[in-house]
Amino acid sequence: MMRGRSYRRGLTGIIGLLAILVLCAVAWTSFRSESDGRGGIAVGKEAPAIEGIDTSGAKVDLLDYRGQPVLVNFWASWCQPCVKEMPLIDRTYREASDRFRLISVNVGDTKGTVNEFLKAHDISFPVLIDATGRAAERYRVSALPATFAIDAEGRLSRAGIGELTEAEQLYKLLQIDK
Structure with a gap:
């Protein structure tokens, strides 16, 4: 006992x-x-920094896009909703790339995996590879896909988690006309 x-x-x-x-x-x-300094991501505040080299070898720095709306999309090749939305993002970007910039951020895949994915899915835009998850951490990404709209002044204007299914969603996020 x-x-x-x-x-x-x-x-x-x-x-x-x-x-x-x-x-x-x-x-x-x-x-x-x-x-x-990672604690204050909120609509209306300055968007966290994103910088690196994309799959085409170009330097990407969010600060270089001031004066234009920017769509930041976090995704991974193993994420089915991400895979489903990629053709929509690609098509919309091809149609309206003169009205917004795109920073596509792959989280956790290798450059080889990302390049194979882009080729297999006929995606034309370059992708920044966030193998360490640092950019995703700055944006407090908790699920994929995650999409953020940054206004021309560099402030976070909208954020969403989940698959984008229509071009209108992208235009609405960016607050631009179709």
Whole structure:
């Protein structure tokens, strides 16, 4: 009988310790996010930086697109909704590339995988590869696909998670006419 109580007390202590550790981890993550400048992504605020080299070898820097609306789309080759929306994004970009810029960001795939994907799906726009997830982290991407509209002044104007199914959704996100 004493053994059972002692076992339960030990188990309760372990569970309590684990709960404290989880709370500390959550608090530390929150503190770190707010203190390192990643904490304030919100509509109306300046969009987080995105920079790197895309699959065509060109330098991409969000700051270079000031003065134009920008669509930032995070995706991965293993994400079925992402795969389904890519032809729509490509077609819309081909039709209206004079009215907005596109930064397509692949999260987690290798350059080879991305290039094979683009070729297999006949996608014409270059893609920035975010193998480490740093850009996705700055935008607090929690699910894919994730799409963000940045206004001409560089502020986040709209955000959405999930598959885009119609060109009108893209135009509405960007607040431009079809």
